[in-house]
Amino acid sequence: MIDDQLRGQLVREYLEEVDDVLADFDVTLGNLSAGSADTTAEGKRLFAAFSVLRAQGRVLEITFMDVALHRLCDYLEDLTQSTPKVLEDLQHYSTIVRGLVERSDRDEDVSAFARSLPVRTPPDLDNVVQVDVEIMLVEPNKTVSKLVSRELRACGYRVMTIRESVDSPSYAVQTKPDMIIASAELDQLSGIDLACAFGAMPVTKAIPFAILTSRDRDHAALADLPQSAALLKKGAKFGDDLADALAQFGIT
The missing domain is CATH 3.40.50.2300 (Response regulator)
Structure with missing residues (x-):
């Protein structure tokens, strides 16, 4: 079992890593919006990066981050088109996850939080x-x-x-x-x-x-x-x- 002090350090390091990936995520969204990046290639890259973070967050039992990143990975998996709606949804995920970096817990039911997150449709x-x-x-x-x-x-x-x-x-x-x-x-x-x-x-x-x-x-x-x-x-x-x-x- 991880003691509280060690867990606190691991969580801080984890959130810093999430923040770094989010910075890259935001740059990529800008490139996709400008049409200067390939959606399929960037979708695969981001899916891989957030999948690793999701697994780490699950081990650390950061519930809201785990749920948010699971839904984000669901959204990014096999993404091939960056329509205005897709870009809007992904920007929303960026805002939500960044908020969780600043405060990993929320005064909200997990189920209600999960249902508030965007889902991708064909x-x-x-x-x-x-x-x-x-x-x-x-x-x-x-x-x-x-x-x-x-x-x-x-x-x-x-x-x-x-x-x-x-x-x-x-x-x-x-x-x-x-x-x-x-x-x-x-x-x-x-x-x-x-x-x-x-x-x-x-x-x-x-x-x-x-x-x-x-x-x-x-x-x-x-x-x-x-x-x-x-x-x-x-x-x-x-x-x-x-x-x-x-x-x-x-x-x-």
Whole structure:
């Protein structure tokens, strides 16, 4: 366990590093706005830099910074276009994170803070009306997560993607999503493990849960899936299954 004095020093050094990356971030935003930088290349570079900071902040248990940088990384991942809306959102992130450098704690509910942060939508979905519904997607496969996220964003929902199963419980407790969707096959934990865990914890048992799988419900691998969980089949029926699950849980 890190003692308070050492932790304080580590936090100060960490925040200084965040401040340095933010300075670079602001310069890059200016270059993108002027059209003198490549969005894809800069997006990848910034995603890598903020991903490292996010991991460090998580170890130091700086909750608001962890949530903000997770959402920022979600926004930056595979960024290819720097539209005025994108630049406005990224500038907002810069302002928020800089505020957290100056004061890492906030007099605000973590869930409300998370929902206040911008989320990226595909350019062809810009006209979709956004609703205050947040869905946590636990899916390590980038291709699958993109497809599922797009379906959800087409409905106007906010999507938070979690790549590692072990991170999902803490984020669920902190951000209180309106629904959790997890792939049946993950890493250290399976989607079935998560369904059972979330269903057993008082703080998360009321959150609707759906499993993403290619198997039928009566398959032996899904024997321990709670009956309250919805089943989303990968493939052509996914859209219909998603609509049924949203209706089942009263999410509109």
